[in-house]
Amino acid sequence: MKNTFHQNTQLLGLIGHPIKQSFSPFIHNITSEILGLEYIYLPFDVPQSNLRNALKGMVALGIKGFSVTIPHKESIITHLSDVSDEANIIGSVNTVVNDMGKLVGYNTDVYGILETLNPFKDEINGAEVSVIGSGGAARAAIYCLIRYFKPSGINIINRTEQRAESLKTYFSSKMKYDEIKTYELFPPDLLTVFQSSKLIINATSIGMMPEIDNTVINLPNAFYKGQIVFDMVYNPTKTQLLKLAESEGALALNGINMLVYQAAKSYELWTGVEMPIEEISRALEQFIAE
Numbered sequence: 001m002k003n004t005f006h007q008n009t010q011l012l013g014l015i016g017h018p019i020k021q022s023f024s025p026f027i028h029n030i031t032s033e034i035l036g037l038e039y040i041y042l043p044f045d046v047p048q049s050n051l052r053n054a055l056k057g058m059v060a061l062g063i064k065g066f067s068v069t070i071p072h073k074e075s076i077i078t079h080l081s082d083v084s085d086e087a088n089i090i091g092s093v094n095t096v097v098n099d100m101g102k103l104v105g106y107n108t109d110v111y112g113i114l115e116t117l118n119p120f121k122d123e124i125n126g127a128e129v130s131v132i133g134s135g136g137a138a139r140a141a142i143y144c145l146i147r148y149f150k151p152s153g154i155n156i157i158n159r160t161e162q163r164a165e166s167l168k169t170y171f172s173s174k175m176k177y178d179e180i181k182t183y184e185l186f187p188p189d190l191l192t193v194f195q196s197s198k199l200i201i202n203a204t205s206i207g208m209m210p211e212i213d214n215t216v217i218n219l220p221n222a223f224y225k226g227q228i229v230f231d232m233v234y235n236p237t238k239t240q241l242l243k244l245a246e247s248e249g250a251l252a253l254n255g256i257n258m259l260v261y262q263a264a265k266s267y268e269l270w271t272g273v274e275m276p277i278e279e280i281s282r283a284l285e286q287f288i289a290e
């Protein structure tokens with residue numbers, strides 16, 4: 001990065017724990033460099049016990065905005081002055097804007113999911129879909145599916161089935177959507193569930209670097225031609241899940257688009273400027289491959 005910081009340089013950042021694996025500093029700093037804007041984006045490793053103090057520090061230092069990652073996405077909400085309607089329904093914030101000392105929370109993961117799946121809107125509309133996971137990313141996916149894609153039914157599959165059950169109750173109450181079934185993540189029993197799903201989303205970290213040989217579904221004949229399989233994992237860019245899905249004719253989507261689009265929305269909220277999406281996606285894929 002060029003050493004061009006001076007009195008006009010504004011600060012952006014990321015809070016989470018751990019944060020070493022994050023690609024957000026790369027994405028946001030290269031964006032500012034390409035656009036010639038005077039922002040610098042720094043990662044701050046903040047454990048749960050330090051969240052309140054870190055937020056006070058953000059305001060005191062006049063940090064323009066920041067990303068939020070595990071483990072703060074849900075617990076941060078009670079510390080914010082305001083939260084967007086979407087983030088409020090999802091119950092998870094991944095972006096905060098410092099609006100003259102008031103911290104306002106947003107969820108831009110939804111935008112990343114929407115942009116990734118929008119080309120398949122007609123196929124998903126009225127079809128059965130499956131979401132594996134019950135954490136923040138799964139919540140954003142379920143919200144996005146109900147709000148924008150109107151599937152006929154959603155299967156929520158999770159290691160801890162109780163968490164999937166809680167989501168079923170939550171979305172039935174918050175969004176009046178009653179077409180959710182839940183399952184424990186135990187693949188042999190799930191073959192027919194996968195086979196009847198037009199779209200399967202992996203919203204767990206299974207298959208992510210360094211455990212790249214793990215896969216959330218390892219069943220022959222779980223996939224079919226014309227099915228869409230979206231793995232939110234972005235490193236590696238082709239997970240075992242996507243390799244298997246592709247070998248059986250399904251369309252495989254990785255988490256890169258989601259990552260770049262959610263970052264683009266956050267960048268726009270902080271700076272008012274659009275991210276050059278295609279250029280950043282290409283740069284990121286190259287960065288990951290190195």
Ligand code: NAP
Pocket residue numbers: 070109112132133134135136137138158159160163185203204205206208232233234255256258259260262
């Ligand atoms: P989270 O809130 O911690 O939730 C993790 C989920 O994964 C839970 O449902 C958990 O099941 C399940 N899980 C974790 N390890 C597992 C294992 N070994 N076996 C079975 N299930 C396991 O995390 P999150 O924020 O939702 O993120 C989930 C994934 O999405 C991560 O890989 C993250 O990198 C990815 N993501 C990608 C983007 C993007 O832009 N591409 C954005 C956000 C997130 P239990 O409930 O049983 O614990």
